[in-house]
Amino acid sequence: MKPYPRTITTLAAAAAILSAPAWARTWTDTQGRQIEATLVDSNDTEVILQLDSNNEIFRLPLAKLSAEDLKFLGKKAPAVPDKGAPVPPKKELPPKPGPAAPAGELNFNAPWPQTVKFDADPQIQTITEDKETKKFIYESSNYRFICNVRLSQSVVKGFAVMFESSYNYCRALPLAISGGSKTDGKYLILLFETKEQYVEAGGPPTSAGVYMPGRNTVMVPLTSLGVRPVGSSYMLDRDKANGTLVHEITHQLTPGPYYSRGAMGWFSEGLAEYVTATPYRSGVFKVKSNFDDIVAYATGYGKDDTRGRALGEKISAPALKDFMLMSYGNFTGPRANFNYGFGLILTTYFLHLDGNGDAARAKKFLQALRAGKSGQEAIDVLLDGRSYEEMQDAISKAWKRKRVEIEWDGTSSMTDEEESDE
Structure with a gap:
């Protein structure tokens, strides 16, 4: 290199x-x-x-x-300070990802969107173009893009539509996805000319983009956006699939309480997968007809046969309690692909198949998270008096009607200590 x-x-x-x-x-x-x-x-x-x-x-x-x-x-061991030297002030703890919005901004009573479009001008502005330091900053309506190469306004406008559309979709879902801290009124996106630079900066080598919760920032190599060099400039491939980036953008907009124990993992990732699996093209999310696409994404490689979790239509799942209270380290461990896919299966159940199919219990669950509940206490709101065993039966029956069979792996193996470890 x-x-x-x-x-x-x-x-x-x-x-x-x-x-x-x-x-x-x-x-x-x-x-x-x-x-x-x-x-x-x-x-x-x-x-x-x-x-x-x-x-x-x-x-x-x-x-x-x-x-x-x-x-x-990337740190060196700090020197032992002189006992007489002044103690430097501690750096302020950064905000948790996606702070919750005021109650007046919540939209739990809004109708479920049918189609979400972004057909406006994203209003691209060039803030800085410094060739010497290779710092180029562009802004759209809601985003600030910081890059290390110069991009034309037409290229920035092309991919900004995807970011702005994802923003509109997340905000339109009646789940109060109203988080995300801004810097000077914009969400921060770091763009890298090459995948190598992205990895050098801390991006996972196998990823197309990553959400950085400490500062509520998304990092992306330009190749993931379909931006490629042509001579001394860059052009945009508008047909490039951006599913992974939609997933990370959703994380950036998700309120902090939705990352609490009891939701962190199965729901926080399931929600991002739900948005990702919704059909998107040229600034339009087709929400009304997304159920079949979600099933195709979870069980196979999607309707276009290019991306998906490929769990199959016969799924062997861990006990529901174990899955919903799994630590995030285990969730993103060796079985991450299964966990993300099954998180989507569970999230979709509570949004569309539970009760009257109106996400009523899911909304109460999210309101409980916002009220400070977490772990089993928050999940109890979602279960609404039903046992885990009853829920397993209900989930299996509902999904079987959708041609997906779920077999649960016995009863929970979680100890009392693990359950109460909050």
């Missing part, structure tokens, strides 16, 4: 400052003790982590981290 010019590292540095990669890992302290946690943020003195077991956020001094963890963060 060729070394990057110093100016190309601008975005990589920005990404590191904004947040670390949004996946869980094992952290080890200097005494050899280990925990599973997701990196929220770090600075010159400490790291901020979110425990997978209960979503608790806490700070850990860099001096207590193992050499391997320091290398992962």
Whole structure:
């Protein structure tokens, strides 16, 4: 790999400052003790982590981290401070992803959308084009795109439509997807000229884009947007599939309470998968007819045979309680593809197949999360007096009518300690 010019590292540095990669890992302290946690943020003195077991956020001094963890963060072991030296102020804890909106902005009573269109001008503005530092900033109605190469307004307008359409779709769903913190009134998107630069900045090598919760930012290589070099400029392939990016954009807009234990995993990922599986083309989401597309995406490779979770039409699932209370580290572990797909199956059930098919219990569940409930207490609102065994039967019967058979793996293996670990 060729070394990057110093100016190309601008975005990589920005990404590191904004947040670390949004996946869980094992952290080890200097005494050899280990925990599973997701990196929220770090600075010159400490790291901020979110425990997978209960979503608790806490700070850990860099001096207590193992050499391997320091290398992962790109940090050196801090020098032992002079006892007489002043203690530097602690960096303020960054906001949790997608803060909840005021009650007046909630839309639980809105009708389910039929079609969501973005046919307006995204109003692209060029904010900065600095060739020396390779910092190019463009803005659309709701987004700020920070890139390390110059892009024409027509190219930016082309992919901005997908971002703005996804924004409109998430906001239109009557689930109060009203989160997402802005910077100067815009959602931040970091764009990289090459996949190598994206990975160097912390993007997962096999991903097309990633949501960075510590600073509510999405990182994307230009290739994922269908932007490719042509001579000394760039052009946009408008037929490029953007499903992964829609997934990450949904995460960026999801309110913080929806990432609480009891929803983190099966629902937070299931919701993003739901939006992703909805048919999209040229600024239009076809919501009314999305059920068959969701089934095709979950059980196979989608109607276009290009993307999907391919769970098959006969699914062997873990006990419902275990799945709904699974730690996020396990959810995104070796069986991540299954978990994402089955999260979509469950989320779709509670949105369209439970009760009268009006998502009534799902909305009460989300309201409970917003009220501060989490874990089993929040799920109890969703179960509405039904046992997990009764729910398993109901889910299986409902999906069987849709040609999907679900067999549950016995009863829950979760211990009382795991259940109460909030």
